Amino acid sequence: MIAIIDYGCGNLFSLSRSLQFLGIESKITGDAAEISDADKIILPGVGAFGDAAEKLNSTGHADLLKKLAKEGRYILGICLGMQLLFEKSYEYGEHSGLGLLEGGVYPLDADISGLKVPHMGWNKLDIVRDDPIFANTGKDDYFYFVHSFYAKNCDSCLLATAEYGVDVPAVAGRDNVYGTQFHPEKSGEKGLALLKTFAEL
Amino acid sequence: MITKRIIPCLDVRDGRVVKGVNFEGIKDVASPVDMAKFYNESGADELVFYDITASHEGRRLFTDIxxxxxxxxxxxxxxxxxxxxxxxxxxxxxxGADKVSVNSGAIKNPELIGKAAKKYGDQCVVLSMDVKRVDGQFRVFQNGGRIDTGIDALEWAVYGQKNGAGELVVNSIDTDGLKNGFDLEMLKAISDLVTIPVIASGGAGKKEDFLDLFNAGVADAGLAASIFHFKQVNIKELKLYLRENNIEMRI
Structure with a gap:
């Protein structure tokens, strides 16, 4: 069973339905016991980093996720959920993340010019390090992005980038902890294939 | 780099997909769910579900569909x-919607744009406008193109962006249903004034119209309904054609 963490951030409908469509058992839950019992965990998220980090802390999910990650539990962060895996974010102030991946989250508009922010739409991956998460992903596959902040200084866990004025980290991962900046649950067949791959890791 | 997008629009009434010519003479096409699946398999980048009668008769969307x-x-x-x-x-x-498009609702209550952007994020708020030339001015129309609001479309687009709209859909009533190409002049006038993505609507009749649209650099996406519904243009073939002509497309 995959636990989709419900901490009041974001719309979980499509994520939950996409797993159901794939025949993968999942549950939207905020319950610590259920999360602890899950084979794998997905950390979703839409909205502001500061709010989301505070909610993860106040609900106790932050400590639980750190503990389960250390024990080797597979975790996938999606969009803001990926950003929360890093050490810090500079989205309207400075906020601490979960620190499960090395790197920080910075505003995209400071580093690109002449391009629209948010980075919204379908973009292609450049896989920089091969990883089992890409078992069903090719170099010409497109994924759906919507974000205004992006990860930097994350070479130690960088798996794939997408070109948008800069090389935007699109997939990060280290051992059992993964993150995708794009929304696999909104990326058609290729997105579903990646979710399935994660579920089967 | 992100691709240009091809977006079929499903105008829904009473749970069925319909499409009018100049918003009149509506013909039934098919089931919205089947159409959505069909378009997804053909490579549509996004889908728009639009309740065409909602603003006129105050009907609520069929959320189960x-x-x-x-x-x-x-x-x-x-x-x-x-x-x-x-x-x-x-x-x-x-x-399950990712973005919500406001049209008449924002004209009646312009604050809705800002309030929604604050609550759900800019990326979630799409300002859709039906625009027609009146006395040499681009004018915003309401209720499916029936009422002239007197609002200047260029000012309205700028207002929308300033208040948090993440995208604009510009539907030209002048070219809608004519299948003679998008309204490049109107789209240029508007897209020159905003930095948010502009989705062109109204007038697509053949695949060359999309190439003209993207080559003109006046839109990030092309939206159409009847030419896709009646299979005059196949989305897969359209995207291959555009890619062959150096427009980045997700295939």
Missing amino acids: LRQAASEVFIPLTVGGGINTLDDFDRVLKC
Whole structure:
């Protein structure tokens, strides 16, 4: 069973339905016991980093996720959920993340010019390090992005980038902890294939 | 780099997809859920569900249809028609919509744009406008193109962006249904004034029209309905054609 963490951030409908469509058992839950019992965990998220980090802390999910990650539990962060895996974010102030991946989250508009922010739409991956998460992903596959902040200084866990004025980290991962900046649950067949791959890791 | 997008629009009434010519003479096409699946398989980058009668008759969207479609099609979904309040946003977002398009609701209550952007994020708010030339001015029309609001479309587009709209849909009433190409002049006038993505609507009749649109650099996406519904243009072939002509497309 995959636990989709419900901490009041974001719309979980499509994520939950996409797993159901794939025949993968999942549950939207905020319950610590259920999360602890899950084979794998997905950390979703839409909205502001500061709010989301505070909610993860106040609900106790932050400590639980750190503990389960250390024990080797597979975790996938999606969009803001990926950003929360890093050490810090500079989205309207400075906020601490979960620190499960090395790197920080910075505003995209400071580093690109002449391009629209948010980075919204379908973009292609450049896989920089091969990883089992890409078992069903090719170099010409497109994924759906919507974000205004992006990860930097994350070479130690960088798996794939997408070109948008800069090389935007699109997939990060280290051992059992993964993150995708794009929304696999909104990326058609290729997105579903990646979710399935994660579920089967 | 991100691709240009091809977006079929499903105008829905009474749970069925319809498409008018100049908003009149509506013909039934098919089931919205089947159409959504068909378009997803053909490579549509996004889908728009639009309740064409909602603003006129105050009808609510058929959220069960949306929920069904969102349970089987995993690409971005935009929902419009009859969106007048934050509760309307909430209702469709809970059923799997990713973006919500406001049209008449924002004309009646312009603050809705800002309030929704603050609550759900700019990326979620699409300002859709039906525009027609009146006395040499681009004028915003309301209620499916029936009422001239007197609002200047250029000012309205700028207002929308300033208040948090994440995208603009510009539907030219002048070219809608004529299948003679998008309204490049109108689109240029508007896209020159905003930095948010502009989705062109109204007038597509053949694949060359999309190439002209993207080559003109006046839109990030092309939206159409009847030419896709009646299979005059096949989305897969259209995207291959555009890619062969150096427009980046997700195939």
